Amino acid sequence: MSIAIIIEKCTGCSLCVKACPFGAIKVVDKKAVIDFHKCNLCGACVDACKFKAILLEKKEVKKTSFDSKGVWVFAEQKKGKLQTVGFELLGKAQELAKKLGTEVAAVLLGHNMEHQAKELIARGADIVYLVDKEELANYQSEPYTEVLVKLIRKYKPEIFLCGATTIGRSLISRVAVKINAGLTADCTGLDIDLEKKILLQTRPAFGGNIMATIITPNHRPQMSTVRHKVMKELTPDKNRKGKVIKEDVEPSLLVSRTKLLDIVEEIESTVNLAEADIIVSGGRGLREPKNFSLVQDLAKTLGAAVGSSRAAVDAGWMPYSHQVGQTGRTVCPKIYFAIGISGQIQHLVGMQSSEIIVAINNDPHAPIFQVATYGIVGDLFEVVPALTKKFKEVLKK
Amino acid sequence: MNIIVCIKQVPETTDVKINPETNTLIREGVKSIINPFDMYAIEEAVLLKEKFGGKTTVITMGPPQAQEALREAISLGVDEAILLSDRAFAGSDTWATSYTLASAIKKIGQYDLVICGKQASDGDTAQVGPGIAVWLNIPQVAYVKKVEDIKDNKAIVESMTEEGYDIIETPLPALFTVVKEINTPRLPSLKGMMRAKKAEIITWTKNELDVDNDKIGLKGSPTQVVKIFTPPKRAGGQIFQGETPEAVEKLVNAIKDVV
Numbered sequence: 340m341s342i343a344i345i346i347e348k349c350t351g352c353s354l355c356v357k358a359c360p361f362g363a364i365k366v367v368d369k370k371a372v373i374d375f376h377k378c379n380l381c382g383a384c385v386d387a388c389k390f391k392a393i394l395l396e397k398k399e400v401k402k403t404s405f406d407s408k409g410v411w412v413f414a415e416q417k418k419g420k421l422q423t424v425g426f427e428l429l430g431k432a433q434e435l436a437k438k439l440g441t442e443v444a445a446v447l448l449g450h451n452m453e454h455q456a457k458e459l460i461a462r463g464a465d466i467v468y469l470v471d472k473e474e475l476a477n478y479q480s481e482p483y484t485e486v487l488v489k490l491i492r493k494y495k496p497e498i499f500l501c502g503a504t505t506i507g508r509s510l511i512s513r514v515a516v517k518i519n520a521g522l523t524a525d526c527t528g529l530d531i532d533l534e535k536k537i538l539l540q541t542r543p544a545f546g547g548n549i550m551a552t553i554i555t556p557n558h559r560p561q562m563s564t565v566r567h568k569v570m571k572e573l574t575p576d577k578n579r580k581g582k583v584i585k586e587d588v589e590p591s592l593l594v595s596r597t598k599l600l601d602i603v604e605e606i607e608s609t610v611n612l613a614e615a616d617i618i619v620s621g622g623r624g625l626r627e628p629k630n631f632s633l634v635q636d637l638a639k640t641l642g643a644a645v646g647s648s649r650a651a652v653d654a655g656w657m658p659y660s661h662q663v664g665q666t667g668r669t670v671c672p673k674i675y676f677a678i679g680i681s682g683q684i685q686h687l688v689g690m691q692s693s694e695i696i697v698a699i700n701n702d703p704h705a706p707i708f709q710v711a712t713y714g715i716v717g718d719l720f721e722v723v724p725a726l727t728k729k730f731k732e733v734l735k736k
Numbered sequence: 737m738n739i740i741v742c743i744k745q746v747p748e749t750t751d752v753k754i755n756p757e758t759n760t761l762i763r764e765g766v767k768s769i770i771n772p773f774d775m776y777a778i779e780e781a782v783l784l785k786e787k788f789g790g791k792t793t794v795i796t797m798g799p800p801q802a803q804e805a806l807r808e809a810i811s812l813g814v815d816e817a818i819l820l821s822d823r824a825f826a827g828s829d830t831w832a833t834s835y836t837l838a839s840a841i842k843k844i845g846q847y848d849l850v851i852c853g854k855q856a857s858d859g860d861t862a863q864v865g866p867g868i869a870v871w872l873n874i875p876q877v878a879y880v881k882k883v884e885d886i887k888d889n890k891a892i893v894e895s896m897t898e899e900g901y902d903i904i905e906t907p908l909p910a911l912f913t914v915v916k917e918i919n920t921p922r923l924p925s926l927k928g929m930m931r932a933k934k935a936e937i938i939t940w941t942k943n944e945l946d947v948d949n950d951k952i953g954l955k956g957s958p959t960q961v962v963k964i965f966t967p968p969k970r971a972g973g974q975i976f977q978g979e980t981p982e983a984v985e986k987l988v989n990a991i992k993d994v995v
Contacts, residue, residue: 360964362747362766375826376799380954381961417899480866480876505897509878509913512866516834521958524830524861543967545747545858552963596875597906600892605900613898617995641995659881659917660900665857666772666916673994691970695991698973711973713990715983725984733992 341396342380344371348392358387360549381551406495407559410436413487413501413511414445414459414467417478418602421455423614424502424567429463431529431570432500435538436465438531441497444468448486450476453583460581463573467583468494474593477602478506484513485592491518496560498538500529503564504613515562521555522562525669527569527692528552537561543692566692567613568671605660612644612663617674620646620663620690621656624679624700624719628656633723634678640730646670646690648680664689679719682707699723737790737886739781739849741814742837742868743774745798745805746858770805773853775812776914779921780883781851782813788886790848791815795840797825797833803937811924811932818844822941827954830859834867836952839945841872849891850911854879865913875910881917 351369363377364384371384371392385393410432414425425445432443445464447456449471456467470486491499491514499514501507503525515522528541532554538561540553555561612618619641621634631651638645647657649664663670665685675693680686682698682705690696691710698711699719708714715722747766770778781792794809796802797820806817820840828836841850850872855862862878869876879896886892889908894901896915924932942952950956974990976983 374799375823376821377826379827379961381964383964480878484870505879508862509866509876512830512834512861512863513870513876515863515958516831516867516870519831519958521829521831522863523959524859524863539962544860548966550965550967551961552965553959554962555958556960558958597877597904597910599902600905601903602897603894603900603903611898659915660896662916669860674991695994696970696973697987697991703975708973708975710970711975712970713987714973714975715980715987716975717980717983721980722984725980726987729984729988730992730995733988734995 342373342378343394344373345392345394346370348390350390350392352389354387354389355384355393358383360545405497405559407497408441409444409466409494409496410439410441410498411444411446411496411500411560412464413499413507414447415502415504415506416447416449416452416455419449419452419455419476421458422502422504423572424504424507424565425459426462426572427568427570428500428502428565429459430573431565432498433463433573435498435529435531438533439497439536442466444494444496446487446490448475448483456583458575460583461575461577461579463579465581467581468586469583470586470588472588472593474595477599478510479595479597479599480509480513481595481597482593483510484517486588487514488517489588489592490586491560499560499562501562501564503566507564511562511564520558520560520562522564523553523555524564526563526565529563529565529570538563548688566669566671568616568673569692605658612646612661612668612670615644615670615672617641617643617676618646618663618670618672618690618693619643619676619678620648620680621651621678622648622680623650623654624681625651625656628654630720631656633719633727637676637678637723637727637730640727640734643676646675648686677707677711678723680707681705682710699726737784737788737849738847739784739790739792739851740841740844740847741774741777741781741792741794741809742850742852742864743777743794743796743805743809744771744853744856745769745796745802746771746856768801768804770808771853771856771858773855773857773914773916775853775921776916776918777851777853778809778812778814779919780914781849782922783919784849784883784886785813793818793844795820795837795844797821797828797836806937807932807935808924810935811928812922813925813928816938817935818938818940820940820945824942824949824953827957828952829957829959830861830863830867831958832952832956834864835871835956836945836947837864838868838871839947840940841868843940843945848908850874850909852911852913854913854915862913865911869911872911875906876912877904877906877910878913880912880914883912883918
């Protein structure tokens with residue numbers, strides 16, 4: 340793979356400089372120069388150049404056929420409860436598998452989970468690989484990695500999907516290195532290139548300012564972690580047929596050097612941010628910590644999770660676990676309420692993929708209104724209680 | 737206790753602006769900074785060194801100008817800095833990056849702890865830290881928000897989860913990726929800045945590392961970027977005017993079916 344500027348054709352117009360998402364091109368003496376330390380060979384400059392002065396040669400997708408088949412989904416469980424992101428992925432996996440003419444399998448690691456395997460079939464799995472061991476009851480990075488590596492080597496799936504959860508992101512990074520597979524993090528779009536039969540993985544980069552489509556042409560499985568709430572669950576069908584394959588593994592794979600001493604739950608509201616359909620977030624505009632109750636009341640009425648801007652966390656009004664944004668959590672609920680949040684870029688990158696954004700702020704020029712679907716410019720101390728009251732009426736609570 | 741910190745130089749997000757005409761990123765004149773999460777990794781390493789003694793080493797992979805990030809780390813109290821820079825490393829994805837960093841850590845040899853930020857603010861993958869732990873075959877704890885105790889070659893740490901945190905005990909050497917909650921990074925001291933100015937930055941190319949040429953850079957990267965595009969702009973928002981009751985009613989009507 341290589342990229343080169345054809346000096347004779349380059350006019351130094353600098354269109355490529357503007358197009359480069361990596362800041363890898365400079366114009367020196369009226370000719371474009373590529374900094375190969377920064378260049379990612381993405382080809383954005385090739386498309387931007389009006390003079391065909393940039394030559395990009397990419398590795399062709401090898402014609403070697405892989406004997407891998409099947410779309411796999413990691414069915415994450417916590418304390419024996421299946422996580423909804425797995426259901427969402429099964430929905431997507433069904434769509435991908437149809438395009439490839441293959442089957443969907445779920446991988447379930449845990450203890451006393453057999454009854455849950457049926458749930459995965461109802462949600463779209465054709466096969467469930469179940470490894471039921473006491474040592475797998477709770478997530479631990481080493482045994483989970485070893486067991487998955489063993490199953491992948493044995494059955495050779497073509498595609499492997501996992502939720503971009505705290506567990507998923509660390510677990511699958513480990514598996515990918517072990518089995519020499521490519522991994523794309525935090526995808527928001529997945530599709531199949533029908534001609535080449537490969538997975539097209541689209542993900543936001545630079546905090547959602549650009550999108551990149553990524554492929555893994557020469558390695559299998561093609562692995563992705565996928566954001567919560569992006570893919571749609573299927574309607575569960577209790578009559579769906581599928582088979583459960585119980586896998587045994589040798590005890591040596593179940594050894595963990597790290598020891599899980601305790602699991603502490605501390606989220607104040609009952610809904611966690613990643614799973615929430617609705618999030619109500621508050622910021623500095625609330626002025627005092629006690630005023631967060633306005634946010635909490637609205638959240639309670641809507642059955643929503645409570646989020647917070649960095650400013651409110653840094654001021655000690657809310658615990659860090661509620662922080663949305665670049666140094667906090669990335670969320671994409673159906674509705675995101677930003678209350679008294681001005682909308683600094685670091686906050687926006689954490690929530691701008693939400694389906695609907697509602698902004699309530701007294702400053703009409705606050706940047707939050709640029710991304711908001713709906714907004715009210717006004718005093719939140721008046722608007723929010725009125726909103727809570729109105730929703731109570733409408734929802735008859 | 738010897739601690740190695742892996743950092744990345746990234747463009748400052750606050751500076752990243754979109755050209756409204758072409759809808760592309762404006763990268764000219766954008767300042768480079770140490771990845772925000774790596775600041776917590778640096779601080780934790782310095783704190784642990786202050787408590788337990790030993791040596792802290794910071795490494796990064798990047799172009800020659802990534803030196804600036806390393807000098808900043810020295811100004812914050814890190815003892816030694818190593819830059820991995822070679823044209824052959826360019827275009828590395830997380831697989832190749834974790835391999836290259838792990839190779840450098842193996843060359844450094846003596847260490848009790850490797851600390852990385854949770855993820856980088858430009859790529860947001862969170863894959864390199866766990867990848868390094870696998871290459872080094874050492875235990876890993878991700879999303880560490882507190883180091884409770886280190887003694888008898890063991891550490892007890894709190895690892896953030898969606899619902900709260902796990903308390904995990906791990907033997908050393910181990911690798912931690914850290915989140916913001918773990919500490920408050922200090923500002924550089926005057927003495928630190930003087931030291932950073934004069935410090936010698938060790939540079940290793942691929943020849944100094946025991947690396948397999950097929951595992952580094954673009955060639956060693958299983959993933960390929962095939963397309964980069966700007967996401968469609970969010971549709972123009974609707975601001976509800978009028979007195980509070982009126983505006984609230986309009987808003988509720990607009991979203992009540994989704995609630």
